[in-house]
Amino acid sequence: MERSRQAPLSILLKHSGALSPALLTQVAAAAGRWRQAEIDINFMGDLAQNLFPSPLPRCDMLARLELSIDDRRTSLFRHVAPEEVVQAFPLLVAFTLQTDETQVPSAFDLLWPRLEECNLTQCRSRDVLKVLALLSSNCRVGLTSCGQDCQADTLSSIVTVCRASVVSIVTIGSRQAHFLSLLSTILQLPNARKLWLPVSHRSLLSIPGFLNRSPTLSHLHLHISDQTDPHSQTLAELVDWPELGNIRRLELWLHKDRNSTRLLDALKRADSKALPRLNSLAIRGAGVNLAWILAVHKARAPQLQKLLVPINTTIPQPPIPGFDVQFWDTQFLGEWSKNLEII
Known part of the structure; x- marks a missing residue:
């Protein structure tokens, strides 16, 4: 992630052994600066809860999101209310x-x-x-x-x-x-x-x-x-x-x-x-x-x-x-x- 606390971020999270709860928590804490994100949740297992905790973090700058999700591997988003999603992604258009x-x-x-x-x-x-x-x-x-x-x-x-x-x-x-x-x-x-x-x-x-x-x-x-x-x-x-x-x-x-x-x-x-x-x-x-x-x-x-x-x-x-x-x-x-x- 960029050092500036104000700069928009481009997030890419795919299969990697380097992911940890601490790292995903840090990425989630900067959700307000996400501008675009490509995220494969399937391989994260329980770690996905660190990235998308409940309630979902607000991604106020996020305009583009690519999401891979398979509910046979993760229950994330299975019980999330639609109202919570639109509040978390107010500017998402793609x-x-x-x-x-x-x-x-x-x-x-x-x-x-x-x-x-x-x-x-x-x-x-x-x-x-x-x-x-x-x-x-x-x-x-x-x-x-x-x-x-x-x-x-x-x-x-x-x-x-x-x-x-x-x-x-x-x-x-x-x-x-x-x-x-x-x-x-x-x-x-x-x-x-x-x-x-x-x-x-x-x-x-x-x-x-x-x-x-x-x-x-x-x-x-x-x-x-x-x-x-x-x-x-x-x-x-x-x-x-x-x-x-x-x-x-x-x-x-x-x-x-x-x-x-x-x-x-x-x-x-x-x-x-x-x-x-x-x-x-x-x-x-x-x-x-x-x-x-x-x-x-x-x-x-x-x-x-x-x-x-x-x-x-x-x-x-x-x-x-x-x-x-x-x-x-x-x-x-x-x-x-x-x-x-x-x-």
């Missing part, structure tokens, strides 16, 4: 929770509506749906390896309205049935402007209906991580979906070894009915060339104003007036969920 296949503690129930950024990792129970329903329209939410181990039809009667403005679903993993249920029937996003989805053949078939339940969506990112799934023709057909009629920004992150010729041909086809409002297109993983860039511009001008292409692609020189061509790099990916402005 919360990442990893629960390792256990339930989401009800102690956080009053925290969810206040968040501007929420990330749930390995929350493998129906509690994920409860959390999604509590988020506000100002929130950006990310789901990583979340969902219940069950058949899709056991969840078909559940409808969850999530009012978050940005939604990112990452790493389907073994939660395929639950993920498909989210797309097919469960999840409604009445306020979502940005959506990030992993794509397979099965999930692709569920996306049109999902888009119909998301009327405000204008920014769609599709991550195709498999070389052959979905089939190239099936993927190319998405360009003609009427459900994409309101999409203004489309980002396609493709497997680097997949044959994307049909998709690229569909994107450069002159057809006003396909993606009629598209003004920003990004391609990553597929090889494009100058001829393709010029063909896309000819087919979609003047509506398409921005194109992001893989690094090392030959781009028009001199630049085409009204058509901004840039490289899509890893920094752009990192900024995706942070930038709420619709281009």
Whole structure:
């Protein structure tokens, strides 16, 4: 910890043999200076009570918290009242929770509506749906390896309205049935402007209906991580979906070894009915060339104003007036969920 008694602190507590009751008590005593914290409680056992005693210490400066907690290993937060949590974290706006296949503690129930950024990792129970329903329209939410181990039809009667403005679903993993249920029937996003989805053949078939339940969506990112799934023709057909009629920004992150010729041909086809409002297109993983860039511009001008292409692609020189061509790099990916402005 920093020596100054007034300076904000960044806390990182993970598995370490150096932790002791005295050290954790000292860290807890400085809770009023925590600015951001990443804490794995699971390995602490009873030592966790020294860090989060009862009542919880006030973290008056804490804005970002990443917490790993598994109630099979620790009872911390199991009996904490939701009112105590919001009093302890009055300025918390960004919360990442990893629960390792256990339930989401009800102690956080009053925290969810206040968040501007929420990330749930390995929350493998129906509690994920409860959390999604509590988020506000100002929130950006990310789901990583979340969902219940069950058949899709056991969840078909559940409808969850999530009012978050940005939604990112990452790493389907073994939660395929639950993920498909989210797309097919469960999840409604009445306020979502940005959506990030992993794509397979099965999930692709569920996306049109999902888009119909998301009327405000204008920014769609599709991550195709498999070389052959979905089939190239099936993927190319998405360009003609009427459900994409309101999409203004489309980002396609493709497997680097997949044959994307049909998709690229569909994107450069002159057809006003396909993606009629598209003004920003990004391609990553597929090889494009100058001829393709010029063909896309000819087919979609003047509506398409921005194109992001893989690094090392030959781009028009001199630049085409009204058509901004840039490289899509890893920094752009990192900024995706942070930038709420619709281009």
